[in-house]
Amino acid sequence: MGVGENIKGTLKEKVGDLTDNEELQAEGEAQKRKGEEEAKETKERAEAQAHEKKADALQEQQEALEE
Template identity: 60%
Template structure:
């Protein structure tokens, strides 16, 4: 999702550079930025899920030690 958008945006931007098409350059830049943000969001969600799983495991361990 994000990586594909970044790649498509980079290609559009390069084509815009070669053809001297400012609109295509801007569109490519925006698409690349969107893809970068999607990739960042996906990475952060994955990290958050890992932290939640670790916290759940530690909570279970604490409960077992209390009993």
């Protein structure tokens, strides 16, 4: 997630540079930042899910030992 927004933002920014369109440049920059934040959020969510799975596995091991 976020990669598409980042690419679209970069393209808008470059077209804005080439056409001297400051509004398009700003829109591209904003879209690029949005994509970067979405990518960061996706990475953090994946890391949290991995930690949850590890915690669940450890919980299962602990419960098995207690039986």
